[in-house]
Amino acid sequence: MIEFEEMPMAAVRPDTADTLLRLDGLTTYYPIRKGLLGRVKGHVKAVDGVSLDIREGETLGLVGESGCGKSTIGRTILRLEESTGGQISYRGEDITRYSISKMRPLRTEMQMIFQDPFSSLNPWMRVRDILKEPMLAHGKATAATAEAEVDRLLDAVGIPRSYKDRYAHEFSGGQRQRIGIARALSLNPKFIVCDEPVSALDVSIQAQVLNLLKQLQKDLGLTYLFIAHGLGAVKYISTRIAVMYLGKVVEIGTKEDIFRNPKHPYTRVLLNAYPVPNPRLRGREKIVVQGDVPSPANPPSGCRFHTRCPFAQELCRQEEPPLAADASGHAAACHFAF
Amino acid sequence: GGSGYTTTNEAAATEASSSSSGSGTAVIGIVNPPTTLNPINPNDTASTQAISIMNDSLMVVNDKLEFDPRLAESIETEDNQTFTIHLQDKAVWNDGTDFTSEDVEYTLGMIAAPAVTTNINLSFIEGLNDSGKLEEGQTAISGFAAVDDKTFTITTKYPVEITYFNDNFSGKVRFLPRHVLKDTAPADLDKSPYMQNPTVSIGQFSFVKFAKDQYVQYKANESYYLGAPKLAELYVKILTAPNMVAQLQTGEVDANMDRTGLIPVEDFEKVSNMTNVTSSFSPISTPVSVMFNVQKMTDPKVRQALEMAVNRPQIVDKLLKGNGEIVDNMLPSTHPFYNSSIEPYAYDPDAAKKLLEEAGWDFGQVIHFSIPVGNKVREQASELVAADWKAIGLQVEIQKFDFPTLLQKLVSNDYEVGVVTIPYTADPSSVFNYFTPASAMNFTGIDDPELTALIEKGAKETDTAARKEAYNQVQQYFHENVPQFAMYVDNLMSAQSNSLTGKVGPDMLNNVYLWEKSE
Amino acid sequence: MSSTKLQALSSANVQTPANVQIEHSESRFRQVSRRFSKNKMAVAGLIFCILLFAVGLFAPLLQPYPPDQVTGDFSAPPSSAHWLGTDQIGRDVLSRLISAAQVSLLVGFATVAIYVAFGTVVGLLSAYYGGWIDTLVMRITDMFMAFPFMMVILVVVSVVGPSLFTIIAVLALFSWPSIARLVRGSVLSLKQADHVRAAVSLGLKTPRIIRQHIFPGALAPIIVNATFGVASAILTESGLSFLGMGVQPPTASWGNMLSEAQSISVLSGQPWLWLPAGMAILLTVLAINFVGDGLRDALDPKQ
Amino acid sequence: MVTYIARRLLIFIPVLLGITIINFIIVNMAPGNPVDMYIDPNMSPEIAEAKKEALGLNDPLFVQYIKWLGTLLTGDLGYSMSSYAPVARLVGERIMPTVTLGLAALVLALLIAVPLGIISALKQNTKIDYLVTGLSFIGTSIPNFFLGLALIYIFAVNLGILPTGGMQKLGGDGGFGDRILHMILPAIVLATGIAGRKVRYVRASMLEVLKQDYLRTARSKGVHEFWVTNKHALRNALLPVITVVGLEIPILLGGAIITEQIFQWPGIGQLTLQSMMSRDYPTIMALNLIAAIAVLGANLLTDILYSAADPRIKVG
Amino acid sequence: MNDLLEVDGIETVFRTERGEVTSVDGVSFRLKAGETLGIVGESGCGKSVTSLSIMRLLGKTGSIRKGEIRLNGRNITGLAESAMRQIRGSEVSMIFQDPMTSLNPVFTIGSQLVESIMLHLNVKGKTARNHAIDMLRKVGISRPEEIMDEYPHKLSGGMRQRVMIAIALACEPKLLIADEPTTALDVTIQAQILDLMKKLREETGTAIMLITHDLGVVAEMADRVIVMYAGQVVEEADVFTLFDKPLHPYTTGLMGSIPHLDGDDEETLASIPGTVPPLQNMPPGCRFHTRCPLATEKCCAEAPPLLDLGEGHRVRCWVAQGDSEAASPVPVSSAKGVTT
Ligand SMILES: Nc1ncnc2c1ncn2[C@@H]1O[C@H](COP(=O)(O)OP(=O)(O)OP(=O)(O)O)[C@@H](O)[C@H]1O
Ligand SMILES: Nc1ncnc2c1ncn2[C@@H]1O[C@H](COP(=O)(O)OP(=O)(O)OP(=O)(O)O)[C@@H](O)[C@H]1O
Numbered sequence A: 001m002i003e004f005e006e007m008p009m010a011a012v013r014p015d016t017a018d019t020l021l022r023l024d025g026l027t028t029y030y031p032i033r034k035g036l037l038g039r040v041k042g043h044v045k046a047v048d049g050v051s052l053d054i055r056e057g058e059t060l061g062l063v064g065e066s067g068c069g070k071s072t073i074g075r076t077i078l079r080l081e082e083s084t085g086g087q088i089s090y091r092g093e094d095i096t097r098y099s100i101s102k103m104r105p106l107r108t109e110m111q112m113i114f115q116d117p118f119s120s121l122n123p124w125m126r127v128r129d130i131l132k133e134p135m136l137a138h139g140k141a142t143a144a145t146a147e148a149e150v151d152r153l154l155d156a157v158g159i160p161r162s163y164k165d166r167y168a169h170e171f172s173g174g175q176r177q178r179i180g181i182a183r184a185l186s187l188n189p190k191f192i193v194c195d196e197p198v199s200a201l202d203v204s205i206q207a208q209v210l211n212l213l214k215q216l217q218k219d220l221g222l223t224y225l226f227i228a229h230g231l232g233a234v235k236y237i238s239t240r241i242a243v244m245y246l247g248k249v250v251e252i253g254t255k256e257d258i259f260r261n262p263k264h265p266y267t268r269v270l271l272n273a274y275p276v277p278n279p280r281l282r283g284r285e286k287i288v289v290q291g292d293v294p295s296p297a298n299p300p301s302g303c304r305f306h307t308r309c310p311f312a313q314e315l316c317r318q319e320e321p322p323l324a325a326d327a328s329g330h331a332a333a334c335h336f337a338f
Numbered sequence B: 001g002g003s004g005y006t007t008t009n010e011a012a013a014t015e016a017s018s019s020s021s022g023s024g025t026a027v028i029g030i031v032n033p034p035t036t037l038n039p040i041n042p043n044d045t046a047s048t049q050a051i052s053i054m055n056d057s058l059m060v061v062n063d064k065l066e067f068d069p070r071l072a073e074s075i076e077t078e079d080n081q082t083f084t085i086h087l088q089d090k091a092v093w094n095d096g097t098d099f100t101s102e103d104v105e106y107t108l109g110m111i112a113a114p115a116v117t118t119n120i121n122l123s124f125i126e127g128l129n130d131s132g133k134l135e136e137g138q139t140a141i142s143g144f145a146a147v148d149d150k151t152f153t154i155t156t157k158y159p160v161e162i163t164y165f166n167d168n169f170s171g172k173v174r175f176l177p178r179h180v181l182k183d184t185a186p187a188d189l190d191k192s193p194y195m196q197n198p199t200v201s202i203g204q205f206s207f208v209k210f211a212k213d214q215y216v217q218y219k220a221n222e223s224y225y226l227g228a229p230k231l232a233e234l235y236v237k238i239l240t241a242p243n244m245v246a247q248l249q250t251g252e253v254d255a256n257m258d259r260t261g262l263i264p265v266e267d268f269e270k271v272s273n274m275t276n277v278t279s280s281f282s283p284i285s286t287p288v289s290v291m292f293n294v295q296k297m298t299d300p301k302v303r304q305a306l307e308m309a310v311n312r313p314q315i316v317d318k319l320l321k322g323n324g325e326i327v328d329n330m331l332p333s334t335h336p337f338y339n340s341s342i343e344p345y346a347y348d349p350d351a352a353k354k355l356l357e358e359a360g361w362d363f364g365q366v367i368h369f370s371i372p373v374g375n376k377v378r379e380q381a382s383e384l385v386a387a388d389w390k391a392i393g394l395q396v397e398i399q400k401f402d403f404p405t406l407l408q409k410l411v412s413n414d415y416e417v418g419v420v421t422i423p424y425t426a427d428p429s430s431v432f433n434y435f436t437p438a439s440a441m442n443f444t445g446i447d448d449p450e451l452t453a454l455i456e457k458g459a460k461e462t463d464t465a466a467r468k469e470a471y472n473q474v475q476q477y478f479h480e481n482v483p484q485f486a487m488y489v490d491n492l493m494s495a496q497s498n499s500l501t502g503k504v505g506p507d508m509l510n511n512v513y514l515w516e517k518s519e
Numbered sequence C: 001m002s003s004t005k006l007q008a009l010s011s012a013n014v015q016t017p018a019n020v021q022i023e024h025s026e027s028r029f030r031q032v033s034r035r036f037s038k039n040k041m042a043v044a045g046l047i048f049c050i051l052l053f054a055v056g057l058f059a060p061l062l063q064p065y066p067p068d069q070v071t072g073d074f075s076a077p078p079s080s081a082h083w084l085g086t087d088q089i090g091r092d093v094l095s096r097l098i099s100a101a102q103v104s105l106l107v108g109f110a111t112v113a114i115y116v117a118f119g120t121v122v123g124l125l126s127a128y129y130g131g132w133i134d135t136l137v138m139r140i141t142d143m144f145m146a147f148p149f150m151m152v153i154l155v156v157v158s159v160v161g162p163s164l165f166t167i168i169a170v171l172a173l174f175s176w177p178s179i180a181r182l183v184r185g186s187v188l189s190l191k192q193a194d195h196v197r198a199a200v201s202l203g204l205k206t207p208r209i210i211r212q213h214i215f216p217g218a219l220a221p222i223i224v225n226a227t228f229g230v231a232s233a234i235l236t237e238s239g240l241s242f243l244g245m246g247v248q249p250p251t252a253s254w255g256n257m258l259s260e261a262q263s264i265s266v267l268s269g270q271p272w273l274w275l276p277a278g279m280a281i282l283l284t285v286l287a288i289n290f291v292g293d294g295l296r297d298a299l300d301p302k303q
Numbered sequence D: 001m002v003t004y005i006a007r008r009l010l011i012f013i014p015v016l017l018g019i020t021i022i023n024f025i026i027v028n029m030a031p032g033n034p035v036d037m038y039i040d041p042n043m044s045p046e047i048a049e050a051k052k053e054a055l056g057l058n059d060p061l062f063v064q065y066i067k068w069l070g071t072l073l074t075g076d077l078g079y080s081m082s083s084y085a086p087v088a089r090l091v092g093e094r095i096m097p098t099v100t101l102g103l104a105a106l107v108l109a110l111l112i113a114v115p116l117g118i119i120s121a122l123k124q125n126t127k128i129d130y131l132v133t134g135l136s137f138i139g140t141s142i143p144n145f146f147l148g149l150a151l152i153y154i155f156a157v158n159l160g161i162l163p164t165g166g167m168q169k170l171g172g173d174g175g176f177g178d179r180i181l182h183m184i185l186p187a188i189v190l191a192t193g194i195a196g197r198k199v200r201y202v203r204a205s206m207l208e209v210l211k212q213d214y215l216r217t218a219r220s221k222g223v224h225e226f227w228v229t230n231k232h233a234l235r236n237a238l239l240p241v242i243t244v245v246g247l248e249i250p251i252l253l254g255g256a257i258i259t260e261q262i263f264q265w266p267g268i269g270q271l272t273l274q275s276m277m278s279r280d281y282p283t284i285m286a287l288n289l290i291a292a293i294a295v296l297g298a299n300l301l302t303d304i305l306y307s308a309a310d311p312r313i314k315v316g
Numbered sequence E: 001m002n003d004l005l006e007v008d009g010i011e012t013v014f015r016t017e018r019g020e021v022t023s024v025d026g027v028s029f030r031l032k033a034g035e036t037l038g039i040v041g042e043s044g045c046g047k048s049v050t051s052l053s054i055m056r057l058l059g060k061t062g063s064i065r066k067g068e069i070r071l072n073g074r075n076i077t078g079l080a081e082s083a084m085r086q087i088r089g090s091e092v093s094m095i096f097q098d099p100m101t102s103l104n105p106v107f108t109i110g111s112q113l114v115e116s117i118m119l120h121l122n123v124k125g126k127t128a129r130n131h132a133i134d135m136l137r138k139v140g141i142s143r144p145e146e147i148m149d150e151y152p153h154k155l156s157g158g159m160r161q162r163v164m165i166a167i168a169l170a171c172e173p174k175l176l177i178a179d180e181p182t183t184a185l186d187v188t189i190q191a192q193i194l195d196l197m198k199k200l201r202e203e204t205g206t207a208i209m210l211i212t213h214d215l216g217v218v219a220e221m222a223d224r225v226i227v228m229y230a231g232q233v234v235e236e237a238d239v240f241t242l243f244d245k246p247l248h249p250y251t252t253g254l255m256g257s258i259p260h261l262d263g264d265d266e267e268t269l270a271s272i273p274g275t276v277p278p279l280q281n282m283p284p285g286c287r288f289h290t291r292c293p294l295a296t297e298k299c300c301a302e303a304p305p306l307l308d309l310g311e312g313h314r315v316r317c318w319v320a321q322g323d324s325e326a327a328s329p330v331p332v333s334s335a336k337g338v339t340t
């Protein structure tokens, strides 16, 4: 129902056998309702034609400014939000319109870790029950075996077994995030969306959690979609990185591509803006973009970044650049890519 | 019968000349609000009272239940069928227009007009059907004839005793000003502006304002034919019972309205102790009846047992603090037609129980006892009655209803035992008529040819003694068959501010024009 | 999760976060009760309520006289025989006060139980399913809430006839919309909470999500609203009694006992006729309000 | 804004229609009708029947409803069945007294509640706070009929400084002062419950606002603490109070029934009770309708006021 | 004594339901005019309380129990509230972390800006308004006249933070305390704000106390840095020294925890195990010993002092101070956790 620019997909995205999840022109719009009659007066185009694929075993980092639609992508993939267009395929299977019940078995394969360690755990349940509940619901464990599974999960995320009778509010932020990870692991998933899992944590704790995630991935062969708005964590954990701006992916490539050879001006701006923890670099040349991110309800015409782009030309105002890839698969959506 | 019967008003003749502008304002407290001032459709006692202050009837009832002439100078009859009425010569509407037989004719015509809503039923008059209306196509009432401007005759279908005539006609009908209303179609009469603002009237006071649920305001009728009132203004003030007591004390209210301005029993002591107020007990009051639906409570023995089980002395002595009496049915002992030979059943729970057992009453059966809200003493007495019944092992369930609901249940005989107060008038037919199958309000549902015959006889007999005999038998019948019995008769308290000179009590409104107020 | 893999993992990963200084694990109930017990007024209120319940429960044992029978002089002041005197038709005030406690508590709690249960279910479903169901429910609540409460209750009670049952039913009928809205509101916000999203993404079934993950969150405002609801039902019954539409005699309710005070003489000269019932209402409503207030603070997750 | 109001008014229609239907059903379920009430034993069944017929009481319910609705649309509320006065006039006369009393009570309640609530919040957990809280609970817990009677007893009967009831002194106009004098007690009674609830609300709202960052900002600018609370905090704290004031309207109307009854205040409440007692259907229906309109109108007004007061919220 | 601000061993306590907590325990530092001091540390370590102590905005429950704060040589610790109000907003002003909640939603930007100008600059009406518009322009807000009459909710986070800065700088304070001014903002906006602060610092010569937990921001902005842990200063040095040669194990841990954008990818990040001990329940000895990989017996028993190891590099660590007893670290049981 929603039109989107047809892009030279084939070139960009060889459909390799190891593609675990694939998005094709995914859009998720939130209706803006006004007044009491609640008539729809427009849409927040949170995700507006995103195509990418995630390969088995990799970590795809997703970065971008606040409100650009990162979480929405994550939630849409997990069908926590209904997409308004495009397609989500998991292991080659189109799951975009799966019913709730059809989706249920797939839930064991795909999981999510949330940003806010405070609100993501049910405050009225004990850790033990938080972890048991999904296993019992999917018949992954019986009442008899669940206890042992809980212990193993807790061990895996480094929470003492003796704490399993506690409630979420009795843990520190880092510990809660570990419990959230344990819960995500409880169904033995293949794919986990990590929605800014460390940004609410203190620096020293962030490292603990990042290390844990990395370790788990290695040991369990997990695939991650790792959402962050800071580049630091993404760089540490990702194999490939997608940069989003206003509901669109503007650049996608391997970690090295993005950090060594960014093609899109926005990626450069992002890299540049990141304050480097090295005082000797403070004098370096910097591109500071002016202005704020435009509203996703009313995105600019042409290239969405043109309003803030230091290199914008007339063409950028007129025409939306396609996401064009080079031979190595490093793609950028810019008329004047570097 | 057939002997001449004349009443004249001496006072009227002597005092009519004195006419001086009055002064002072008196306030009568009333608890039940009047709803309408329509002279020919007074819905309730309070409305009747409010109307009577500004609209005289031909005769008025005094506190001995005798009729005194008012608009009529005299009412005479030879044969108890044709009644000749002489109107007061000086009677004029308060706008100066002469009051004549034409006004009477107009009013009767309106009452008899099928399109007019009225609760006055003159079906005993010649020419009217059983509903008191003119038959289709007729315009004149054959039973009415104007002799001259101030004289007219009424002919009844059958001979009636003069009390009956007065009760149903002379004391009841109030008049409409023909000169104001003659252009109003009968169908529009109810809603005509006059009914909301009846400034033209013939009575002691004239209408000024009716602020609904607040007060009715009157001013002295300077041209009143019995002499201009001594007060300049009169208010009927609507308030709650506790407020009325409070306002008697604060002097905001000068007197309580008879029957519709009840002072609660619990306040008797307080009121009698007020230094600025004089209180007395009125000699007349209405019995409060316990009605049986005889179709459901079929056995007279059971009904009698229920009467005997009620500790009426307790109600009178303790609840009413002695201010009341025990009678058996519809009439108080002060009523001329009261059958004093009947000894009310004494309180005897054991006998009652025995009687019930004799009658084979199932003690497991629940008796639903319906009582109206609004009169606290009545509610309390009903609770005592229920308690008495429970005490002899009966199952009783009290159901309280607002008055309209209870009335509906009574009318449709949808109840077992209920409480109601039926106001009596000078003529006993008004209360006993409830007990014939022809009545729209045969609460008890009784249909005994013997009783019906007795009641009809009482109504139609022209001889007073014979009527009395008939009604005595009716009362005896009631005593034996107990379709109803009186819970109690309470003496009502009348209170009057010391600054008010004038008579209060049952006939207080008859002579308001003589009231005086000192500041 | 395959346990072998995890086993291998666990040894490497066991890392007791050093020195986690968290107080001994406390159940939510204990935590709430600890917070609640700090509020002296609330505790006093609770104790009062418990005592009241005990009185209601053991009424027959505590009543010196049968409450509906004439057992003394009329309107007699307190004496050794009748500690709180007798009422206007000679019944023992203390005994009636105790019976009335049963009735008033019944009115309060039964009303609330009914409307809270109903309103909660409606609110939960309305919010969870949304769409036209939600719109319809909201319009209906609009309608109910546009009725002036007391006016309509009066009309309805006078129509169906006042009895303990109808009063409870009518009060409940006109009270559920507020709870439904309250629940709907908190469910709508809870629906966005990450832990509910997590539950969905874990593939839990909808009823379980509502029951286990949404309902507990909506519970706190419900409980608080319910306590205040009890108080207001007791008050409304007393108002109806004043107008003669309350619980019917000879059954005693505090409301109809208090409406005896509708007389200057009683008010000024016979305090035993109204003071006990008045105090009972005031103290009970106060106590329940204090409990509600205490619960609100104790259940507040922000604290 | 205009379109917003228009849209809101449009939504009122189905709600009101629903209300009238429910209303009509409830009212007509009632046993007893005005004719039965006034039937005289002398009145024959035919007359009674004719009277019922004339009043349309024999029509099927839905016909009665349609008829009523039809006349309603022409702006005609019909005639009272007990007094034959036009209902519009009956009700019209009662609106002002109720509105004045209600407004007086509301204003009085807010005048009491706002300062007390604020003081109580500022002095949180002190004796003053406990005192205010206690008082507010008593305010909400005391049955208003009881309070009314007690006030009459104290101020009118014993001290004799205020009238016991009514809206004005009988005989003589009395003027404005007289009206105020008559209004004091009923307004206090009505205000007590509202004030009790509002104190708690203002307190809670103020406590919430006192935690806000922008107060710290104001303090860091060197703003005097007095202005921090009375300018920066107060306005924010009072905003939510606006919304709950609107919610008081139905309660106010309900409370008016008892209060007006006690004080003989000739308003909507008293008329309701009287009409109910006399089964005056047209009046009851009109009253309910008007009350519902008042409630809906109050809600709308609340929303408009709120959006006027809070720059963050714009309707329309 | 030409330091603008001297904080001398302040101890700030709060009365709470569970008794008194000491949030800031013996913090001392100085700040010269025009200098930028960065304060870093984990959440809850007392950064904000330190700054609020300077502003004396500790609320009813907080108080400075010990120590002295001197502004321009004047002791302001015991100053009357009225005198303190004179200082706030004019000599010292403050901006806060969350621009979304720091502006009063019911007053226009203009009135909130003018309020402080009228309070301290003794100007009124048009002059005040013009001054306010100038300030808005200075912080890079286009269309300042229109923004004056807007309410805060119409502005984006970055704009609001600019407004906050305009308010703070309106009366030309000598010291600006910025409590995590960019934490709530996006990186691109953060870069804008940091840029703005740098520019304004150059123009006005205002000293800045910059509180943050982002070492990158510190590296970008600060001249000198204080590292706080559990209510205490654990290390203080000029920014280059600190990043080149951190001495305190906590500082080292922090540095290791951040993934660097340049340089090689670490297999695992260094991390500090465990969490900060709660204020009510501080361990004896060095407060960091429970998480310190170098902790010795002495660290568990005796609290180390904050010692100047030369060139203003101050450290609170027995090991770093080369204490003989701590020379050979004996792992303490509770600190043996392997970092992951
Ligand atoms: N349920 C919703 N209804 C309406 N709009 C929404 C909803 N959820 C998100 N949005 C809007 O969609 C846009 C994208 O939101 P999203 O949460 O995906 O952003 P994000 O990139 O995750 O941002 P952040 O970094 O702040 O988490 C935003 O403008 C947001 O306001
Ligand atoms: N008003 C208060 N009452 C009681 N304790 C307080 C109060 N304000 C702060 N604290 C406590 O003081 C300690 C230090 O808090 P502070 O706000 O200074 O931390 P911070 O370093 O600024 O942390 P963050 O990075 O999270 O802002 C915390 O443990 C906090 O709980």
Ligand SMILES: [Mg+2]
Binding pocket: A070, A071, A072, A195
């Ligand atoms: Mg997000």
Ligand SMILES: [Mg+2]
Binding pocket: E047, E048, E049, E179
């Ligand atoms: Mg802080």
